Amino acid sequence: MNASESIGWWGVVLGIFAGALRGGTPFLLVSLGECLTEKSGKINLGLEGTLLMGAMSAYAVSYHSGNPWLGVIAAFGTGAGLGAIHALLVSRPKVNDVAAGIAMLIFGSGLAFYLGKSYIRPSAPQLPALSLGGWSELPQLQAALKLSPLFVLGAGLAFLLSWAFNCTRWGLRVRAVGDAPVAALALGMSVKKVRFVAIVLGSAIAGLGGAHLSLFYPGAWTEAISSGQGLMAVALVIFARWRPVHCLYASMIFGGTQAIAPALQAIGITSGYYLWNAAPYVLTLVVMVITCSPKRTLAGSPGALGTSS
């Protein structure tokens, strides 16, 4: 408390910064997964369920094996599995992806709560942090710079995806399938295969977000662990205009606003705590209102999104 007081408002800034890195990581991974999925022309609203299943399975595997990295792999695999179910569902004619996604959301979270009941008490080995703050004397800065390895992975992935969408055959094909499936078909692509891969991979990446939740921050398995972050990530993708690197910035902003209330509390400002907690949601709305325009469709929105083709 003393240290916090000694640096005053800088503590709030640091708190928000730390929150952006830590709390923003699940947003980052889920939004990258959703971005990849939506680029292929389908939407996956079930990623909230994927996030919970990822958190639960990572925690369980880490607890039983004693190796948190096996937990991360489990989260990735669970995400891929849920993604495969969604991909198979939406590849059927006349299956609406929004409805299927909501079903997957309920299925994923229900399954996670059911299977995760026995893991609420025990504590599982956590992921090691990458400490980049050794050069500083300030304990707050040191704490803020204890990075999640999954944040580093996600940040790298954002740039990798952005490059892949522009400079790889696979990336161009995903975009083509998402924007003009009929044209893609005429070019000899298999729309179903490309979408399957994009949805499965996207869901697996979102599963990693779950591993960050249960194995790094907050670092335990509870049923309230995701608190709708998987759903907010969908809005975040729109906010980021379907650009992976913008997903990185956007999730940092969302993670940061989430940390406003705790950071203020740390320096003794407790009034409006719950109001500040609503900041990410208010931010979502404000951004949507400012950036939307009746004159043009959202730049970057994949053409096949929300259609039945």
Add this chain to the structure above:
Amino acid sequence: MSVTIPPHVRPKHPPDLELVGVTKRFGAFTANEAVSLKVKAGTFHALIGENGAGKSTLVKCIMGYHLADEGDILVGGHSREIRNPQDAYEYGIGMVYQHFTLVPAMTVAENLVLSRPDLPAIINWRNEFDRLYAFMRTAPFQIDLDTPASQLAAGEKQKVEILKQLYLDSKFLILDEPTSVLTPAEADEVLGLLRAKVVAGELSVLLITHKFSQVLNFCDDVTVLRRGRQTGSGRVKDLTADQMAAMMMGGQREPKIVPKAATAPGPVSLALRGLCADRDNGVPALVGVDLEVRAGEVVGIAGISGNGQRELVEVIAGQREATGGEIRVQGEVYTSTRAEACRHQVFLLPEEPLRNACVPHMGVAENLALRTFDQPPLARAGFFVSQARIRAKGRELIARYGIKTRSPDTPIGDLSGGNVQRAVLARELGSGTARVLVAANPCFGLDFAAVETIHGQITEARNRGVGVLLVSEDLDELLALADRIVVIAHGRFVYETTPATADITTIGHHMAGH
């Protein structure tokens, strides 16, 4: 029994291609029945037939886009199984589809590169651009490589589609009505260039077209389809246009030309005052255009595609917001709302009707009712929509306009290109109450009988006192229909003339922006 021996090297020379008894069914409907056709290596072959005759379906079977139910496809004398366009590519066969196959969100460069089936897993854009620039130096027309395809006008898209096939170095080129949105001069240039390659033995071409002049000027052989069956074929030099028309229609027929009545133009029905609009990327497309269209007058807008015509029609249609100026209809300010369109009876035949004027997954009858479904008699008490009445009204229009569809409930997206166009025409002109009509390239992709029908309808509307704004890239069409012709270039009206005094070279000069 077909043997598949995928050649590991793509052919360096055009292959012989032969279809034997190809049949293709969609459910209970037979689109092609036992069609046989032979294209000898290094020849230019025409495939003609009315709208819905099954031309596109047949060539899609060659491309592996559809799988034929019966029959054989022989490439280079061997029976081949072509299961997808990739297989077709391996045999050196490429096609320009009737509906555009560009990915709208991608740039022209990305679209060209994406079409390469041998695309490496990781794209080195510097190399690709070197290749593209080298290719563009030899290309028959120039398109900016960095423009997103969504911002190209129909004619430009068509050019990119053709460029794409040339870029892929296809040896057997199928063109499904490739020249419908090119100006006649451009079309002749493109076909002339392809013809030169054919004569040099580098290429075979199978051309689907509705224009007899193109068959007569560029093709060696012709095959005629009628209702899915082959009803004639032969060497072009042994045939006349009338003989080919007879094979297409199943008998001789008299042309029905509606004469323009000598009426004096009435009051101004549509006026544009200083109208400005931007392209999607914010670049001005229209820079303050003024125009008056009087009742009983057809004003034609001539121009090379991409000079602001698309934006002009979109602003009048209400698809795009004007950035300045105003539109007046019958003297009142017009903002393109549904209520205003209904009150002033403003109707539209936009280009690419499937995209701009239809809901592809809805039935033909429902699409025909889009203007009136919420008004009596189609809606009861202004609220309850009657499906039965929509279907009955749909049947009537389908019969009156000769729309070829299996039922009023067939999704309009399944209709052949020409029949989609007819359906939109039926909806817009069927009620006969129009007072203003805006048409953009209304005959894009129509067979000669349908062109006659539409030209007749437009002239009749004009004679009834409708003010018609006709935007067209086909000068012959404008010369035949318009009372005045205005040339648009770079978003401005630069020249005005009448068909009687028009000089093609002067118009061409102004179209090019000089």
